[in-house]
Amino acid sequence: MPQNSITSPVTPGPSVVALRDVGKSFASGVVALDRLNLDVRPGEFLSLVGPSGCGKSTALRIIAGLSAPSSGKIEWHEPSAAKGRSRPSSTDHSQSRIGFVFQEPTLMPWATVAANVRLPLKLKGQAATAQPRVDAALARVGLSAFAGSYPRGLSGGMKMRASIARALVTEPKLLLMDEPFAALDEITRFRLNNDLLELWQSLGKTVVFVTHSVFESVYLSQRIVVMTPRPGRVFTELAIDAPYPRDERFRTSAEYAGYCRQASEALASAIAAGEPA
């Protein structure tokens, strides 16, 4: 356990990806993001918290390359030190290292769980060598027994597990999660929270987790970035200096309650700051 406990999450250092003054406005005139600055550090578990509509999902989509920023830029840095330099890289390049989990499980209903998890490899032309990787990804999320099932036969939690397995199958360095557990019941959500933390610790991924739940963000993260209402900017950030692994004991501790209060207050201030004076 001690080797796993990370007590100083806000280690300075090169970021995996950084948003610099990123703005995003839509054709409808809605300004979703305004000069957003965000550094995602290697290996960290980062949560973006904010009121609904604050552009946190938009920020995630911009990192994923699914949406282009209207202004500002995204800097990617090679995590491999082999080349001895960190350089911004193209969107194409970044995509291969990203896993994305949507709010909905977003599975293809016509394909089995295994075929859904295989999809990213198939699209990349790696179908021939996919089977062991698909099996491994399914095993990681505890769905091995359901490889041949169709999504409609699965519970909400199991569908989300399949979705996570699909995001992990390409072994991405960076896992982007857009309110993945928002639609699940509390018991299922707690279990998936724990399983996600276990995966994060054992696989050493960098996770950016978007949520509207202060409690979920405190339980999971090392660092919480609180965003203002639309147009979204960083209001403040909060380090959660509690050791991992975190479990149900942490959920009932005074430490947890204290962080939740801090985060809630920060969020309330962010909302107040965003309101027109």
Next chain:
Amino acid sequence: MNATRPRIEEAPTRMDRPLRVLLPIAVLALGIVVWEGVVRFYDIPPYVLPSPWLVFSTLVSDWGVLAASLVVTLTTTLEGFALAVVGGVGLAVLFNQSRLIEYSLYPYAVILQVTPIVAIAPLLLIYLPQPLAVLACAWIVAFFPVLANTTLGLNSVDHNLADLFRLYGATRAQVLWELKLKAAMPYILAGLKIAGGLSLIGAVVAEIAAGSAGAGSGLAYRIMESAYRLNIPRMFAALFLLSVSGIVIFFALSLVSHLALRRWHESAVVREV
């Protein structure tokens, strides 16, 4: 949201299944008995209204002629259907891939659809050899539902799934084959169910339009011919064969649809309550 959806029906109970088969058969039997009774009781001559028994015996005695006509009409229908599937799905895919082509051609597809086929058939018969004109009619009537449904299906792709394909750098061809066409499958199959019946109608309309030209030999031509000769029992027999053909086509396509969708689509799943 599901709870407010008006389309949710009560699940079929154990009694429903036999009833759904037995009741229509009982109605049919009753109708035939009444028909036969009325014809006998009032002694209606066969050139006004033949009895069901006479229709049946004509079907047997004229089977050689009728079967040959059935083959002709069914061949046209199936060819028209096959071309409608290829043309409808093909055009929909083309429209989906190129907005310019869609804008250029879609209005004409609509015009072809809304102009009554009965009005187009005589023109086609002037410019095309008769078998080809009949086939063209079957195709014109049948292809539009396939086109419209496939277009709807190709545009009904889950946005998040489309994003997922983009995220993994899917090629255009991969998006089409692995995502759009598969998501469109329920829509395409619904289009085929409509197109199957319509291609039969198209074939019949064209045969009737061509009828007076006299070169045809399909079932609709037999109906026209029998009408001129006041051979009403044979008319009924030919009509009967047309109906049966339509029913068989419908059930065959329903079966194909069920087999293709039963593993995953809501429409093909029996809910347990």
